[in-house]
Structures are given as C-alpha cells and as structure tokens.
Amino acid sequence: MATPAKNRLPRGCRAVGGAKARAMERCRRLFMSRFSSFGYHPFLPSGLQLIQATWERLPSSLRGRTICLTSPFGEPCCLRADLTLAAVAYLGAHHAPQERPLRLCYAERVFRSSPPPGKNFEGTQIGAELLGWEGEGADVEILSLLIRFLISLGISDIIVVLGDITLFRRVLQGIPSESARRLTLALQEGNLSDYRSVVRSLPSRFAAPLEELPFLKGGAEILDQGERLFGYGSVATLKNLKENLDDLGLGDRIRFDLSLARELDYYSGPLFDIYGGPSGMALGGGGRYDTLLSEFGILGQALGFGLNLESLAEASADESRSPLQAMVWTGGLKASQALDQAQRLCDDGFEIELSWQPSEIDSRRLAMLRGFSRWIDLGTRRVVDIATEEIRPLDDFLKEEL
Amino acid sequence: MLALALPTGRVHRDALALLTALELPTGKLEKAGRSLVIEEGNYRYLLAKPMDVPLYVHYGIADLALAGSDVLSESPSSLIELGDTGRGRCRLVVAGPQELSSRFWSHESAIMGLRVATKYPRIADGYFAARGAQVEIIRLNGSVELAPLLNLSECILDIVQTGTTLKANGLVVLDEVAPVSLRLVASRRSSQLHWREIEKILERLVHSRKEEL
Numbered sequence: 001m002a003t004p005a006k007n008r009l010p011r012g013c014r015a016v017g018g019a020k021a022r023a024m025e026r027c028r029r030l031f032m033s034r035f036s037s038f039g040y041h042p043f044l045p046s047g048l049q050l051i052q053a054t055w056e057r058l059p060s061s062l063r064g065r066t067i068c069l070t071s072p073f074g075e076p077c078c079l080r081a082d083l084t085l086a087a088v089a090y091l092g093a094h095h096a097p098q099e100r101p102l103r104l105c106y107a108e109r110v111f112r113s114s115p116p117p118g119k120n121f122e123g124t125q126i127g128a129e130l131l132g133w134e135g136e137g138a139d140v141e142i143l144s145l146l147i148r149f150l151i152s153l154g155i156s157d158i159i160v161v162l163g164d165i166t167l168f169r170r171v172l173q174g175i176p177s178e179s180a181r182r183l184t185l186a187l188q189e190g191n192l193s194d195y196r197s198v199v200r201s202l203p204s205r206f207a208a209p210l211e212e213l214p215f216l217k218g219g220a221e222i223l224d225q226g227e228r229l230f231g232y233g234s235v236a237t238l239k240n241l242k243e244n245l246d247d248l249g250l251g252d253r254i255r256f257d258l259s260l261a262r263e264l265d266y267y268s269g270p271l272f273d274i275y276g277g278p279s280g281m282a283l284g285g286g287g288r289y290d291t292l293l294s295e296f297g298i299l300g301q302a303l304g305f306g307l308n309l310e311s312l313a314e315a316s317a318d319e320s321r322s323p324l325q326a327m328v329w330t331g332g333l334k335a336s337q338a339l340d341q342a343q344r345l346c347d348d349g350f351e352i353e354l355s356w357q358p359s360e361i362d363s364r365r366l367a368m369l370r371g372f373s374r375w376i377d378l379g380t381r382r383v384v385d386i387a388t389e390e391i392r393p394l395d396d397f398l399k400e401e402l
Numbered sequence: 403m404l405a406l407a408l409p410t411g412r413v414h415r416d417a418l419a420l421l422t423a424l425e426l427p428t429g430k431l432e433k434a435g436r437s438l439v440i441e442e443g444n445y446r447y448l449l450a451k452p453m454d455v456p457l458y459v460h461y462g463i464a465d466l467a468l469a470g471s472d473v474l475s476e477s478p479s480s481l482i483e484l485g486d487t488g489r490g491r492c493r494l495v496v497a498g499p500q501e502l503s504s505r506f507w508s509h510e511s512a513i514m515g516l517r518v519a520t521k522y523p524r525i526a527d528g529y530f531a532a533r534g535a536q537v538e539i540i541r542l543n544g545s546v547e548l549a550p551l552l553n554l555s556e557c558i559l560d561i562v563q564t565g566t567t568l569k570a571n572g573l574v575v576l577d578e579v580a581p582v583s584l585r586l587v588a589s590r591r592s593s594q595l596h597w598r599e600i601e602k603i604l605e606r607l608v609h610s611r612k613e614e615l
Contacts, residue, residue, distance in 0.1 A: 115478070115480055116477075116478040116479065117457060117460060117477070117478065117479055159594075159595060161594045161595075190480070190481060190482035190483060190590060190593075191482075191483045192482065192483055192484050192485060193483050193484075193485055193486045193585065194483075196485075215601060217593070217594060217597040217601075218597055218598065255594065255595070257594050257597075273590075273594065275591060275594070275595060279462060280462075280591055280595050281462070281591075282590070282591050
C-alpha cells in the first residue's frame with residue numbers, strides 16, 4: 001500500500017477532481033464555445049517559453065514569479081507564466097501585420113508563484129485576446145462578451161470595475177521623475193499612506209488631482225468628477241464604454257475606479273477587475289495593452305483578459321448534477337447490448353456513467369456516492385429517483401423529460 | 403455590513419479608542435469578554451492575533467482591519483493601506499549589549515553570521531540583506547530580550563515602546579529599523595466594491611488626524 005508521502009503532490013501544486021472539476025469543465029466548455037462562436041480561435045500554447053524571448057516582455061510583477069528550468073535540449077526556459085504573451089507571440093509569428101484584428105481564446109494552466117501569503121504556483125486560466133484593433137468597438141466587444149459569459153454561468157452580483165491607466169499617466173506629467181516613481185509604486189502597491197506623503201511634498205499645482213485620484217471610485221457619477229479634475233475629454237473612453245454597455249443592458253454591472261493602476265509598463269488604456277458570486281470573489285481582470293504588440297510587429301492595440309477558472313467554478317451556480325445525468329446499471333445485459341442502449345441515452349441528451357456492478361444494491365450505493373439524482377436499470381428499463389426512491393418506467397421518463 | 407478585523411494584545415486599547423474617535427459603535431466590543439466575533443450596528447468586528455489580522459483581510463473574511471505597520475511588513479498580503487492612524491506608536495529596532503555597538507557599525511564583514519533573535523524574520527532578513535550581511539535569524543514567538551542574555555543570539559530585532567524592558571535586560575538600541583503605528587487597511591476587493599462605506603470611515607480618520615496635528 002502506498003504511503004501518504006508517496007501520494008502527495010509537490011508543494012504548491014494543484015490537482016482538482018470531483019464536483020469542482022466538473023464545474024470547472026462546465027465553465028471551460030461554455031467559455032470556449034461562446035468565444036469561438038464569436039470568432040475567437042482556440043489556442044493551445046506551449047508549456048515552456050524561452051527565457052530570452054520572454055523575460056523583458058513579461059509584466060514586471062510576473063518576472064520574479066516565474067519558474068525557470070532548462071529544457072531537455074539545454075535551452076534556458078520558464079514554465080508558461082502568462083498566456084497573453086504566448087498568444088501574441090503565436091499571432092505575431094503566424095499572421096501578417098495587416099491581418100487584423102486577430103482573436104484568440106484559451107483555457108490552459110499557468111505556472112507562477114503566488115504573491116505571499118499564497119503558496120500555489122499552478123492554476124488554470126481562461127481568457128481571450130483581441131489583437132490589433134483599438135477604440136471602443138474592441139473594448140465593448142470584449143467586455144460585453146465577458147459579462148454575458150459570466151451571466152450565462154449563473155454568477156450573481158457580477159461587477160466589472162473599470163479604470164483607465166492614461167488618467168494616472170496624465171496627472172504624472174510635469175512631476176519630478178523620482179516623485180512620479182514613488183507615486184506609481186505607492187498606488188500600485190496600494191499604500192495610500194506613502195502616496196499621500198509624496199503628494200504632500202509636491203508643489204500645490206500638482207496636489208489637487210493627485211489627492212483626489214484615490215477617492216474616485218463608484219458609479220458613473222465618478223466620471224463627471226474625473227472630467228472636472230483631469231480636463232474635458234479625459235474620461236471619454238470610459239464614458240463611451242459605459243454608454244455602449246448601457247445600450248446592451250449590461251451597464252448596471254459596471255463600477256469605476258479611476259485610481260486603478262497596475263502594470264504601468266504593460267497596460268496602455270482602459271483596464272478592469274472582475275468580481276462575482278455571493279461573496280464578491282475576485283475572478284480576474286484585463287485591459288488594453290500595446291507595447292507587446294509592436295514588439296511582435298502587429299499593428300494597433302490589443303485588449304484581453306484572464307479569469308481564474310477555479311474561482312469561476314466556485315462563484316458559478318451549482319449545476320453539478322442535472323436531471324439528465326444518471327448512473328446506468330447494465331443489469332445483467334450482455335456488454336454489447338448495454339453499451340448500445342447507453343449510447344442511445346447519450347444520443348437523447350443524457351450524461352451517463354455506466355455501472356457494471358453485479359449487484360443492484362452496490363450499483364445504487366455507488367450512484368449515491370457519486371452524487372447522481374437518477375439511477376437507470378437498463379435490464380428492466382426503469383428509472384429510480386435516488387432521493388425519493390420513486391420508480392418510473394424509462395420510456396415514460398424519456399417522453400416527459402426530453 | 404462591513405467586517406473589521408482588530409488586533410488583540412498590545413494595541414487593542416489603541417484600536418478601540420480609534421474606533422470611538424471614528425464614531426464607530428464600540429459598546430459591545432468594550433464588553434466582548436471571550437467573544438471573538440461581535441456584531442454591532444452595521445459592523446462585524448473580528449478579534450484576531452495581531453500577526454493574523456492581515457490574513458483575514460487578504461482572504462476576504464474582513465473588509466477592513468487595523469494592523470500595525472510592523473505586522474504588515476512581516477506578514478505580506480495584497481492589501482490597500484488606507485491611512486496611518488497615528489496610534490499604537492512604537493519603534494522597530496535592532497538591540498543588543500552595549501559592547502556589540504562598535505562591531506555592529508563597522509564593516510559588514512564584522513556582522514556576517516551574527517545571530518539575531520526576532521519575531522520578525524522577514525523584516526530582519528530584509529534589514530540585514532540591505533546592509534550586505536548574511537546573518538543567522540532565530541525565530542522566536544515572545545520574550546525576545548531573553549535571547550542575548552542566555553547567549554541564544556547576539557542581538558535582537560523587536561519593537562520598543564519605552565525602552566524599559568531593553569534596559570532591564572541590559573540591551574541598548576543599535577539601530578532604528580522603522581517607526582511603527584496602527585494602519586487602516588482594506589482588501590482591494592472591498593476598496594472597490596464597498597468604497598462608499600469605507601470612504602466615510604477614511605474621511606473621519608483624515609479629519610481626526612488633522613485635529614490631532
């Protein structure tokens with residue numbers, strides 16, 4: 001018998017099974033299907049990336065969190081820490097610059113150490129990238145598809161918090177570079193004490209917009225305050241986005257945080273954080289970026305997002321077992337007969353798991369253990385409701401349910 | 403309802419006084435006894451060991467917290483530090499016997515391998531690494547001043563309020579690492595989703611700080 005130590009995973013690794021894996025798979029399938037049907041091509045990236053091709057292009061916050069190793073061919077590599085980079089590199093290599101916009105979607109593992117106090121370095125991310133196009137069309141497309149996808153998962157209380165990195169860049173103009181660096185660091189680290197102390201050290205002409213910036217969070221009314229502070233037209237992109245999302249009936253999911261500032265060396269326009277579920281769980285985020293594209297010779301800007309698939313599964317409505325999922329007992333039938341009948345159930349829309357147990361009691365016990373609500377006996381063609389033990393003829397059940 | 407994590411121990415009275423100054427209800431909290439979760443008005447207070455407070459916010463159990471800046475540096479979490487309350491002030495210092503003083507301030511080679519006892523191994527590592535010295539850090543959970551007396555370490559890195567305990571154990575301050583005070587922190591999620599409620603508390607904090615100054 002294997003000892004527990006032999007069964008354990010390396011520290012920081014994740015293996016997911018059971019109901020959570022089913023929920024994650026449901027989210028993944030729905031995501032890939034929705035985005036594929038909107039022209040986003042599925043993408044399966046390589047697990048390793050060359051360090052020389054990756055390091056300078058990764059967001060600075062990710063560089064220290066990548067896991068480096070040497071490939072069997074002796075090349076210095078890192079495990080894939082970021083899917084956007086892999087997607088952009090692929091499109092840059094496989095499409096001509098004028099072929100734009102380009103769209104990709106993916107559901108893949110990423111490997112990077114968690115910021116403390118987290119310990120995991122392995123997770124599954126789903127995401128989409130729209131490359132080589134800028135302007136409100138791209139922003140509205142990505143955000144509306146994203147919100148509608150989250151709604152389709154049954155996630156309650158979806159909130160997308162929108163900001164625009166160009167606002168912060170605008171208020172930094174004219175500020176001495178060392179002060180600008182410290183302000184950026186304080187805002188990115190979320191240290192408002194440090195932020196305020198730097199602001200206090202600046203000449204008063206810079207102080208007003210900088211002092212108010214961290215307080216500009218809330219509904220659409222914040223945009224008017226922002227416009228008064230940063231100048232006419234400064235929040236036009238965010239206003240356009242809100243207006244379009246309002247037209248699509250999705251505007252009530254939007255909040256604003258004009259101090260949202262992360263990865264200043266990476267993002268170049270609107271950026272967003274996504275929350276959902278009863279406890280307002282952080283699901284992921286995204287934004288507009290451009291520098292990466294020009295490095296790969298792709299024209300224009302890009303917009304993308306990544307969601308943590310495990311968080312998404314936790315926040316989504318529990319649909320782990322639908323009425324059309326059942327454990328199917330072969331009931332003493334010849335294997336070929338049982339498989340033939342089982343296939344017909346699948347063709348009718350059932351999701352089944354076959355039970356070859358010789359005993360009916362053992363088979364029903366297994367169905368309960370697996371969390372099925374229905375148990376089907378192919379031999380006698382009856383359906384049993386596991387909870388109530390109500391028995392119905394299979395043919396009647398099929399007529400009523402399908 | 404906003405959930406606030408509060409530290410027990412040394413700074414608990416400071417935290418209570420601050421909540422009163424911020425016009426938050428504290429009647430039940432004052433008589434909490436052994437209860438660790440107290441609901442009062444629109445607030446749920448969670449009482450936790452100081453070092454654990456940031457984690458309650460990081461993992462989304464609490465929206466806000468009062469935590470010492472020493473704890474925030476030692477127990478890194480993705481939090482938004484909303485403001486310095488100016489309360490619970492003390493200093494984070496390196497202390498040791500007087501005879502260590504000249505060695506401590508000479509070339510870094512003199513302190514290579516120095517044994518440092520502390521409740522703050524992360525801060526100690528950062529401090530000595532910045533001085534270019536590789537030291538041996540001994541993690542203790544309390545009574546750190548004992549360590550040099552019993553020759554477990556050559557110096558300590560700890561918080562000091564009045565200096566009385568240091569003096570009583572024959573130690574002197576060798577260097578000031580950082581000033582410490584109680585900070586108001588929030589999770590990134592709460593600062594975005596519950597900003598209206600948080601902003602009111604923050605405004606009262608800024609106002610009370612201005613009055614104190």
